[in-house]
Amino acid sequence: MLKFSKMHGLGNDFVVIDAINQSVQLTTEQIRFMADRHIGIGCDQLLLVENSDLKDVDFRYRIFNADGGEVSQCGNGARCFARYVRDNGLTTKDSIAVETASGVIYPILQADGQVCVDMGKPRFSPEQVPFNVAEQSNTYMLAVEPGRQVEIAALSMGNPHAVLLVDDVTTAPVGELGPKIENHQQFPERVNVGFMQLVDHEHIKLRVYERGSAETTACGTGACAAVVSGIRRGILGRQVSVLLPGGTLEISWPDENSSVWMTGPAQHVFDGEIAWATLNNL
Numbered sequence: 643m644l645k646f647s648k649m650h651g652l653g654n655d656f657v658v659i660d661a662i663n664q665s666v667q668l669t670t671e672q673i674r675f676m677a678d679r680h681i682g683i684g685c686d687q688l689l690l691v692e693n694s695d696l697k698d699v700d701f702r703y704r705i706f707n708a709d710g711g712e713v714s715q716c717g718n719g720a721r722c723f724a725r726y727v728r729d730n731g732l733t734t735k736d737s738i739a740v741e742t743a744s745g746v747i748y749p750i751l752q753a754d755g756q757v758c759v760d761m762g763k764p765r766f767s768p769e770q771v772p773f774n775v776a777e778q779s780n781t782y783m784l785a786v787e788p789g790r791q792v793e794i795a796a797l798s799m800g801n802p803h804a805v806l807l808v809d810d811v812t813t814a815p816v817g818e819l820g821p822k823i824e825n826h827q828q829f830p831e832r833v834n835v836g837f838m839q840l841v842d843h844e845h846i847k848l849r850v851y852e853r854g855s856a857e858t859t860a861c862g863t864g865a866c867a868a869v870v871s872g873i874r875r876g877i878l879g880r881q882v883s884v885l886l887p888g889g890t891l892e893i894s895w896p897d898e899n900s901s902v903w904m905t906g907p908a909q910h911v912f913d914g915e916i917a918w919a920t921l922n923n924l
């Protein structure tokens with residue numbers, strides 16, 4: 643049997659698998675099956691907990707979207723990862739160093755049950771996003787269909803994000819524009835798409851159409867990217883509450899040269915196991 647835990651951060655849900663104490667090698671088809679909400683377990687992302695070979699780093703964190711693609715960062719997952727390793731006795735530390743494909747992040751388990759994560763520095767150069775454009779700018783005009791352009795910010799939080807400013811997230815065309823921008827030819831690795839509504843200097847509302855998982859109830863890196871883009875547009879302060887469909891994340895970016903900090907909940911839902919015989923006979 644393959645043991646897993648089901649967890650979520652504001653409804654962005656995960657199948658979390660200990661690949662330290664179990665031998666785990668999953669194919670794309672097996673990941674898609676487990677993520678499937680009808681015939682599998684159901685999740686937006688599948689997270690693997692592994693040992694890291696890096697000095698002074700506690701764990702390696704691997705992330706797979708529901709479509710089976712491996713990606714390099716996930717903010718809500720980072721909080722659940724920290725809660726998982728602590729609750730399952732894989733560490734006794736409150737503050738851990740976690741290797742991801744895009745660098746080391748530092749989750750801290752707080753006494754109030756929330757998890758605060760140093761998500762690293764945002765990256766703006768188009769090559770780092772990656773985004774095919776002639777030169778770097780705070781915002782870009784992106785042609786989404788003949789005769790129709792939208793203004794976006796494009797940045798990396800260890801994974802690619804496009805952020806649009808909208809008047810009202812409730813009526814924003816997330817389902818229509820999300821997939822168009824996600825798969826836009828100027829984003830060679832595709833992109834997560836955030837629709838941000840300004841409430842005031844310290845509050846935004848946000849919906850995110852995630853690369854490889856469609857719209858989720860919350861996206862941690864999306865919240866970081868939206869706040870950073872709002873600060874650079876001059877419309878947000880350095881500490882912002884982000885109201886997502888699943889709840890609120892607190893995001894701060896103390897200055898241009900610092901990391902982005904994200905604070906929010908991480909919840910265990912249930913533990914389960916699935917037969918390898920099922921996974922090997924798809």
Ligand SMILES: N[C@@H](CCC[C@H](N)C(=O)O)C(=O)O
Nearest residue numbers: 716717718801853861862863
């Ligand atoms: N839900 C996540 C982001 C997961 C990865 C993303 N879909 C990607 O493809 O980069 C979060 O909370 O950050």
